[in-house]
Amino acid sequence: MSNKVIVEDKADRFHQSQEKIQPPYALDPELCLYSPQDNLESLTHPRIADWIAFITERYMPELPQEGRKVLLMLPCTATKPYPFSSEHRAINRRLYDEGFRPIARQPLAQELCARLGPDDPQELMDVSILSDGKGTYIHRAVISEPMALVPYETVTGYEGKPSPSHAYDDPGLFEKRGNAVSPWRADSTAQQVGPGKWIWGANEKRAYVEMHNIMATLLAKVMERIGGLYDARISWVAPGLTHRSFVLEKAARKEHGVTASKLCGTERLAFVGANDLLPPELRITCLPETxxxxxxxxxxxxxxxxxxxxxxxxxxxxxxxxxxxxxxxxxxxxxxxxxxxxx
Known part of the structure; x- marks a missing residue:
């Protein structure tokens, strides 16, 4: 009987994941990552492994030759594709209101664009580089687990392949939500403390630290390749959350309210941020500050x-x-x- 309940719970979560993906884009059932262990396992999935090889070894942005270039890194969102989320729409609308416009035409699917609000400009669904016409260019990208970094122009596809960034759901690293667990896994050590509420055990905590540090390392690897192409690298990520932790160096964590380590059973494991691994000239500026x-x-x-x-x-x-x-x-x-x- 208990096994049946677990299966039904997983089915319910899958249904919730499907609702986050906006048509005509579709969820990949193999990319539903509900726990830190799911995240670690996803790194060997063919779609994710190929993406990581692409972003760390093959990707190069097509940037204007002149002007001031900003790499603006936004947080990933539950809604996919990211630009359709309320958070990204608000950020992109503010950039639009400040005079930034796409320099090329690269819109998302028309079916999605048609569902914008009556006051929303269609440019909000365009994923190309933005220009204010005064020499400043903004190249948007998304800090994402399990993909590390997703440039906006690759949200729907890359190298002739569909992007995994519009086909996954990953609430599995958000411990405080109380449901970032996969109790159906054999390696689950999570304990249920109430209806739909769980606390992480030692396996979840260790997997979280490992996944966190892999994401930080991959993000640093990308910055080592392309970071020098920009005049500024800004991560616009919520204070105290995982995406900020991926970036911050050890000395800056306390100031930003981000923990430096996690107790996993009797062992305390340290977090690594991308800025710990980067030279000063390539480090990412974390905004907003406290x-x-x-x-x-x-x-x-x-x-x-x-x-x-x-x-x-x-x-x-x-x-x-x-x-x-x-x-x-x-x-x-x-x-x-x-x-x-x-x-």
Missing amino acids: ADCTDAIEQLARRLGTTPDRVGGAWSRGGANATPLALPELLDVLITRIHQLES
Whole structure:
């Protein structure tokens, strides 16, 4: 009887995963990664292994010869393809409002574009490099597990193959959600503490640290190849979350509220960030900073006519069922940093 419950739970989760993929794109059933162990195992899946070889060995961006070039790294999202998510739409809309436009025509499927809101410009679904017409170019990419980095222009395909980035679901590294487990796995050590709520055991924690450090290493490997092509490398990732941890060097973790290690049974394992592995001239700038968030919370409170201690829900949801990264108060920080490159 218990085995049947586990199977049904996996089937239910698969159904939830399917709902995250926007037609005409479709979920690959083999790329549903519900735990740290699933993540590690995915690295040998043919689609993921080929992607990692592509991004670390073969990929080269097609950038303008002149001007200021920014690599803007955004977080992956539950909604696929990423640009259709509420978070990416809010970020890209702000870039649009600041005058940034695609330099080429590379839209996502028309079926998807047709589902934009009436006030959304079609350019929000274009994945080519952006230009403000004043010499600044923004090349967008996505920090993603298990793929490390996904340049925007490869969201639908690469080298004549469909991209895995619009065909997967990976909630398996988000421990605090309480369901980042695969209890049907033989190596599961997670313990159920309530309906749909689990806590990680030693195997989940070890697999998490291993996967985390592999992602950081791969991200650094990509930056070693292409990072020098840009005048700035900015990761616009939510404070305290896994994507920021992939980037930050050891000395910066405490300041950003990101833990430096995890206790796995009786052993404490250290996290490695991409910046630990990169020379200073290739390191990634993590935004927003802690002070930026404090200022943004105060501004949000004034906008909502309340006090900073009472904006929790509006802050965490980003005003668009997203994260704080989508808030105009924080996006001001990103735009300011981009404009500073022009001075």
